[in-house]
Amino acid sequence: MRKLSVLFIVLCSLLFMCSSNELSKGAITALKKLASKTEVGVSYNDYSATLGDVNYEVNKFMESKEAKRNPELAKSISKVMDHYKTARQVWEMKFHYGTNGIIYLGSNNSKSPIDNMIAYILKNYPEVASTKVTSGKDEMLSLDVIISIIWGAASRELKVAASLVSK
Numbered sequence: 001m002r003k004l005s006v007l008f009i010v011l012c013s014l015l016f017m018c019s020s021n022e023l024s025k026g027a028i029t030a031l032k033k034l035a036s037k038t039e040v041g042v043s044y045n046d047y048s049a050t051l052g053d054v055n056y057e058v059n060k061f062m063e064s065k066e067a068k069r070n071p072e073l074a075k076s077i078s079k080v081m082d083h084y085k086t087a088r089q090v091w092e093m094k095f096h097y098g099t100n101g102i103i104y105l106g107s108n109n110s111k112s113p114i115d116n117m118i119a120y121i122l123k124n125y126p127e128v129a130s131t132k133v134t135s136g137k138d139e140m141l142s143l144d145v146i147i148s149i150i151w152g153a154a155s156r157e158l159k160v161a162a163s164l165v166s167k
Helices: 002-019 022-040 044-062 065-069 071-096 113-124 126-131 143-166
Strands: 102-105 133-135 138-142
Touching (some): 022 065, 022 143, 071 113, 102 113, 113 126
Antiparallel strands (some): 102 138, 133 138
C-alpha cells in the first residue's frame, strides 16, 4: 500500500511538472503564429483579429501562478505583446489621420496624438531615427518602416521568451 501511495505521488508530481508550463507554451505558440504572419504579410484586419486572439492567450498566462513563479518570463512575454500592440497603434495612424503612411515631423507647434506617439517610438525604438527622410526642410518617417522595426523588436524578444520557457 505504501508503494502504491509513493507511486501515486510521483505520478501526480510528473503530471504537474508536465502541465505546469502549458500556459506559457500556449502564449509563446500564439505569439509565434503572429510573428509568422508578420513575416509573410498580413492585412490590418487579420492582424487586429489575430492580435486579439494572442492577447487572450497572453492574458491567461499573465494571470497564472506560472507567471508569478517566473517573473522574468512574464516580463519578456509582456514586452513582446507590448511591441505588437504598439505596431497596431502605428498602423492605425495611417487610417485615423489620413497620413498615407508618411509622418511629417515638427509640422506644428502643438502636441498632437501623432507627435506623442512618434516621441514614444523614437524613445523606445531608437533605430527609427536613422530612417528619417529629409525633403527641403521637412523631415518624414514611413509608418511601414516603423512597423517593420517594431515587429523586429518583437521577434527578438520572442526568442528571449521562448528560451526562458525551455529552461
